[in-house]
Amino acid sequence: MRRWQDELITPYSGRSMTFPQRKVILRALLLCSLATLPLRAALYSNYVNTAIPDGNLSGLNDVINVSGWTGGNDLEVKLNIDVSGGWNGDLYAYITHGDGFVVLLNRTGRGLTTSGSTSFGYSDTGLNITFATGGSDVHWYQNNSPSYNGSGQLTGTWDVDGRSISPLSSRASFDANGSTNLMAFNGTDPNGNWTIFFADVVSGQQATLKGWSLELTPVPEPVNVALGLFGVALGCVGLCRRRWSRRVGHT
Ligand SMILES: [Ca+2]
Numbered sequence: 001m002r003r004w005q006d007e008l009i010t011p012y013s014g015r016s017m018t019f020p021q022r023k024v025i026l027r028a029l030l031l032c033s034l035a036t037l038p039l040r041a042a043l044y045s046n047y048v049n050t051a052i053p054d055g056n057l058s059g060l061n062d063v064i065n066v067s068g069w070t071g072g073n074d075l076e077v078k079l080n081i082d083v084s085g086g087w088n089g090d091l092y093a094y095i096t097h098g099d100g101f102v103v104l105l106n107r108t109g110r111g112l113t114t115s116g117s118t119s120f121g122y123s124d125t126g127l128n129i130t131f132a133t134g135g136s137d138v139h140w141y142q143n144n145s146p147s148y149n150g151s152g153q154l155t156g157t158w159d160v161d162g163r164s165i166s167p168l169s170s171r172a173s174f175d176a177n178g179s180t181n182l183m184a185f186n187g188t189d190p191n192g193n194w195t196i197f198f199a200d201v202v203s204g205q206q207a208t209l210k211g212w213s214l215e216l217t218p219v220p221e222p223v224n225v226a227l228g229l230f231g232v233a234l235g236c237v238g239l240c241r242r243r244w245s246r247r248v249g250h251t
Pocket residue numbers: 054055086087090200201202203204205206207
C-alpha cells in the first residue's frame with residue numbers, strides 16, 4: 001500500500017528525523033569540517049636579503065625545505081619573488097624540486113623581432129611578483145599592462161618565462177615561447193628541498209634577492225572533497241528515510 005510513497009520520499013520531504021538519521025548527518029558534517037582544515041594551502045617563505053652577484057653566471061641558490069606532507073597530491077604551485085634594484089633584463093632564475101626544473105626569468109625583454117624587445121632586455125628595477133599557471137608570459141611583461149609599486153618593482157601575477165635556454169643565447173632565441181611551466185610539479189611529492197637560483201648575467205646594475213615564498217595547494221582542494229562528502233551524507237539520509245518508511249509500511 002505504501003510503495004508509491006517510498007518513491008516520493010526524499011531528504012527534503014520535511015519529516016522529522018530519527019535518532020540514527022541525526023547521527024549520520026552529524027558524523028558527515030564532522031568529516032566535512034575535518035576535511036576542510038588541513039593542507040588547504042601551505043605557505044613557506046624565506047627572507048634572503050642577499051645581493052645577486054653582478055655579471056656572474058654562478059649566481060646564488062636558496063632552499064626551502066618542505067616536510068610533513070602525505071604523498072599522492074596533485075599540486076597547484078605558486079611562487080612569489082621579491083627582487084629589488086638592478087636591471088630586470090640581466091636576470092636569469094629557475095626553481096628545481098625533485099626532477100622538476102622550471103625557468104622563472106630569462107632576460108625579460110630580450111629578443112629580436114617581438115614588439116618592444118631589446119638586446120639588453122627590460123631596464124626596470126626589481127620585481128615583486130607571483131608566478132602562477134595561466135597568467136601572461138613574464139618575459140614580455142611590458143606588452144601585457146604591467147603595474148609597478150613605489151619602489152619601481154614590477155607587481156602582479158605572471159606565468160613563468162619558461163625559456164629553457166642559456167641566458168647568453170642569441171637575441172632571436174628569446175622570441176620563441178618557453179617550454180617549461182609550473183605544471184612540472186604536478187603529481188610530485190612536495191616533501192624535500194625546493195631550490196631557487198638567481199644569476200645576473202650582465203655586468204653593471206646589481207639586484208638583491210630580498211626573499212621568496214612557495215605556496216602549495218592540493219588539487220582538488222579539500223573543500224571540494226567536503227562537498228562530495230556532504231553529498232554522500234545527503235544520500236545516506238535519503239536511504240535511511242526510505243528504509244524507515246518501508247519498515248513503517250510493513251508494520
Ligand atoms: Ca647586472
